[in-house]
Amino acid sequence: DTEVTQTPKHLVMGMTNKKSLKCEQHMGHRAMYWYKQKAKKPPELMFVYSYEKLSINESVPSRFSPECPNSSLLNLHLHALQPEDSALYLCASSQWAYNEQFFGPGTRLTVL
Amino acid sequence: EDQVTQSPEALRLQEGESSSLNCSYTVSGLRGLFWYRQDPGKGPEFLFTLYSAGEEKEKERLKATLTKKESFLHITAPKPEDSATYLCAVQAEETSGSRLTFGEGTQLTVNP
Numbered sequence: 001d002t003e004v005t006q007t008p009k010h011l012v013m014g015m016t017n018k019k020s021l022k023c024e025q026h027m028g029h030r031a032m033y034w035y036k037q038k039a040k041k042p043p044e045l046m047f048v049y050s051y052e053k054l055s056i057n058e059s060v061p062s063r064f065s066p067e068c069p070n071s072s073l074l075n076l077h078l079h080a081l082q083p084e085d086s087a088l089y090l091c092a093s094s095q096w097a098y099n100e101q102f103f104g105p106g107t108r109l110t111v112l
Numbered sequence: 113e114d115q116v117t118q119s120p121e122a123l124r125l126q127e128g129e130s131s132s133l134n135c136s137y138t139v140s141g142l143r144g145l146f147w148y149r150q151d152p153g154k155g156p157e158f159l160f161t162l163y164s165a166g167e168e169k170e171k172e173r174l175k176a177t178l179t180k181k182e183s184f185l186h187i188t189a190p191k192p193e194d195s196a197t198y199l200c201a202v203q204a205e206e207t208s209g210s211r212l213t214f215g216e217g218t219q220l221t222v223n224p
Contacts, residue, residue: 004155031210042199042214043156056211090155097210098203100146103155 003027004104006091012110015081021107023074023091031097032074034066035090037106043090049074050097081111114139114204118215125190125222133185133218135200145183146212147176148199156199159185190222 004025013019023032031050035043048056049068057066063085065077074091088108092101115138125131137145144163148156160169162178169176173194175186185198197219201212 006155033210042201042217045211048210050210088153092155094210098143100144100158100161101210101212102158103148106153106155108153 004091004093004102006089006104006107008107009105010108010110012112013078013081014112015083017081018077018079020078021076021089021091021109023076023104024072025093025102025104026072027093027095027102028071029093029095029102030071031094031099031101032068033092033094033101034074034076035092035103037088037090043103047076048097055097078109081109083111085109086111114202114213116200116202116213116215118198118200118218120218121216122219123221125187125220127191127222127224128189130186130188130190132187133198133220135183135185135215136181137183137200137202137213139202139204139213141205143203143205145178146201146203147183147185148201149196150199150217151196159198187220190220192222192224195220195222 034046037043047066052068067075088106090106091104094101117136119134147159150156160176165180197217199217200215
């Protein structure tokens with residue numbers, strides 16, 4: 001089973017709201033990722049967790065806060081976002097840090 | 113700095129008309145090259161990993177090849193359901209963690 005699930009599929013939030021995106025995989029992968037993708041652009045890496053520890057933060061603004069509660073789950077907490085943060089947010093996982101990454105279906109986020 | 117250039121940006125084919133997509137890369141040392149397919153509004157779907165020059169992989173109508181400077185994705189007798197954006201990404205040996213450098217993608221349209 002090469003499935004990564006993400007919830008919700010769509011999210012609309014105001015600039016003062018707090019919301020969370022969730023990602024889950026049951027493939028036993030030890031690396032998990034958050035990406036942001038704008039229309040007609042490739043995915044941009046935001047965070048990498050390896051063995052449940054944050055290993056890469058690509059200088060992402062603090063209004064995005066990642067969390068890895070266990071090896072199967074990854075959250076992205078959102079607070080005080082800006083309209084330019086509207087995008088497709090993708091979660092991915094890989095067996096180890098250097099293997100192919102498997103992506104989830106994404107969460108379409110709109111910030112009003 | 114690692115770079116990936118995909119060409120053409122967009123390609124229109126008639127059903128059954130075979131063609132190739134190109135991915136040229138510059139990387140200090142290649143750890144792996146990955147091909148993904150992405151449908152609009154969805155997460156990228158993993159297709160192939162190539163590790164060394166001369167390697168080839170096939171899946172249904174798709175065949176990926178690798179040289180020291182570029183990779184090709186050959187599409188044989190395409191069908192309308194092959195319409196998607198195809199993304200190429202490289203991972204360098206010296207990269208910190210598991211960063212992927214993506215190309216901008218090739219948008220493929222197959223007309224019936």
